Amino acid sequence: MDSPSLLAASLAASIAWLAIGLLGLIPARESALARRVLFPLGALAGLALAAFGAQAAWLPSASLVLPLGLPDLPFHLRLDPLAGFFLLLLGSVSAGVSVYAAGYFRSESAGRLGLICLQYHVFLASMAFVILADDAYLFMVAWETMALSSYFLVTTDHRLPAIRSAGFLYLMIAHLGALAILLAFGVMHGGEGDYSFDALRAANLSPFWATVAFLLAFFGFGAKAGMIPLHAWLPEAHPAAPSPVSALMSGVMIKTAIYGMVRVTYDLIGGVRWEWGMLVLVVGAGTTLFGVLYALVQHDLKRLLAYHSVENIGIILLGLGMSMVFFGFGHPAAGALGLIAALYHTFNHAVFKGLLFLGAGSILHSTGIRDLNAMGGLIRKMPIVAFYFLVGALAISALPPLNGFVSEWLMFQTALQAPLLENGVVRSLIPLFAATLALAGALTAMCFVKVYGIAFLGQPRERHGAPPAAAEHAGTDAGPMERLGLAWLAAGCFVLGLFPASMLLTLNRVGASLTGSGLSDEALESSWLWLVPTEPAKASYSPIIFLLVVVAVVLITIRLVRLVYHGRVRVADPWDCGFPEQTTRMQDTADAFGQAIGRVFGPIYLTKRHLPAAEDAAPKYSLRIEDRHWHWVYLPVARLTEFLSEKVAWLQRGRISTYLLYSFLTLIGLLVFVR
Amino acid sequence: MSEPLSSQFVNLLAALLLLLAFAMLxxxxxxxxxKLLAWQGAALAASTAIVAYATGQMHLYFSAGLTLVLKVILIPWVLHRLIDRLYIRWDVETLINIPTTMLTGIGLAIFAFSLATPISQMASTITRSTLGIALATVLLSFLMMIVRRKAVPQVIGFLAMENGLFFAATSATYGMPLVVELGVALDVLVGTFIFGIFFFHIREQFDSLDIRHMEKLRED
Structure with a gap:
């Protein structure tokens, strides 16, 4: 297909999502219609969109004007390689999530499922329109639709007050961000009155106003992406939402913010400055470290995953920041590599975080618990979920040959280009950021050792954690549809990890269409076997050979052990340290596992620990770790708002004459002003 | 004077309008x-009719007739009924004493004229010199709404303000389109009825029409 028909086809797929959502409203006695038909149809639309996007990444851009919107203000659409790449991400991840959702929502009543179906598909379609939009007007409309529909999805269980307040927090931060984005567009358009992206590209901004626009956009998109200190909604909203929704929000929605950041910075503003890159790097490093450190001390599985989303957004920002620094200093090849690494990690995170959230959803569905401290031994009851979760955990821990490793490796390769830079300070700072990335990678691995070890291995820790209703079917593995969704995303982790070269070339095309410069010619000769980001003499990586070697070493070791060792297997109790009896409560817990990190990085956390006294008859131990940002940022802002509101309330005197006087004085003031 | 007779008549009526506004204050x-409100309406109707005669615009005759029926006859009659029913024919108190109010009013009139001078130089109508008066009437009526303590005079101030706006429209552009004028006229009528109903409710609630009592409604 050529690019205009691809754009039309993508539009059709997005509209199909809207139609599927509306079909969900058909009153049905059984929830089977939505489950068996609508969600799988949505998955098909997603697959189609992914296919269109993948093709569009290799074609010149196409645009389309829709006769919709306000008079004289039609909607513009455009499909260029960047949009194509994000459509691929949205379509492929949402296909897996939709299939999974078809199985996951099996116990919902028909009425509720109809509403969920509507909101879910409107959410998907709005994300597609955010990516396809080619004017600020459609972009903002789609962006706000995305925020609202996801708000309703988060508050699906709106009868619980905690979920309502989580939803409110999300909505508030989303609106704060949208406001900043709106202002950024206002600054960018430079007073022409034309808000199409073509006009924004053409507008010639002075360095000062370009920086203002960048800062506003960075703040606005950062609020959606979850960079510190605007991340506060993620750990609240993700546990509140149903798991497929968490997977979509964490996997795809926060990536639209990355899309917006790339689109605005590289495409609309243009002329990237290295100072911007340094800001992005600092914020990214903070977000990375903070996210992973807080993830380590969480014991709510979905909350933990949410903090890992914060961390991964930080990693993506590190890649973007390095890219901006290199572009700003005039090293386009290194800059393109940074951009590619960031976009690659965006895709990877979407896939493995979607997988992990879906896995968490299966656990929650089957046992009714989210608290890691109460889990244990799930690998025996849900072996299939355990396998897929392991794939996701290995991928997020950036272990080869899975996909997380590839993008983080590309980031390190970008960081190794630092000697190109002329500015000595920046040159010496880049390795520091790379070290942050390495530290975060190690801590992530530790965190997932904790999650996997506590949840899937060992014995169930506390029985009373599970509500009685859930305990009945506790231990059932995921259903067939859920398995299919999990398998799709797990396969994505393998494909993106084992065949990175084709993705690298696609992303190179995306970067080239955006910035006009790509990787060096030597890098473009990456074959399916060898991934070469700069030149073969410096670095190359072959995941397939790595996998073969690992498999071979394992097989040979097993064989050798069998040969050398006598081969008899003896079953015995584990070493019990001389205790006469052991209970499952003696196992290591999630809190205990994170304890060491909690001590080492003590000042970062706000810890409230209650230790029982020695002679206490009924000893209770409690540990609560709170996010310091509440005290650093949010509560002061709230107090300031309250203070100012009290001052403004002085205006409210309850006297009609006074109110009339206000309007009278305003009228006089305006008349004086217009003279 | 080189101005035509009709223009002089309009100026005279405009002066009358301003005088009536001060009288109401x-x-x-x-x-x-x-009664003053009714006279103001009459002056307005007359000036509109003269403008209509001088320029030959048919729709201005309609609006003159409309003004006569509504503002000279119907609304004053409704207000009369209202104050009869409510027993409030007595004096009204003002928040600020009357000389101060009058001085403020003079300041406002001067302000309105200084504001209107550049605009009226741009307009091409025969009535353009009266734009300042129209603006002054609007501002004076607004001032009246502010300084009165009882609800009924406030409503009268509101109606007088509408008169001023109407006059401004006629003097700047020969009036608004007839449809708009019809709509505004009906709004004013309906508004008067609604105010009347509210007066009864307010009195029922507070045993008085003194708006000071509404301060209780303030949120603490």
């Missing part, structure tokens, strides 16, 4: 206020 009695 200084008047304490509700009954007289209503």
């Amino acid at each position: 200084s008047q304490r009695r509700v009954l007289t206020l209503i």
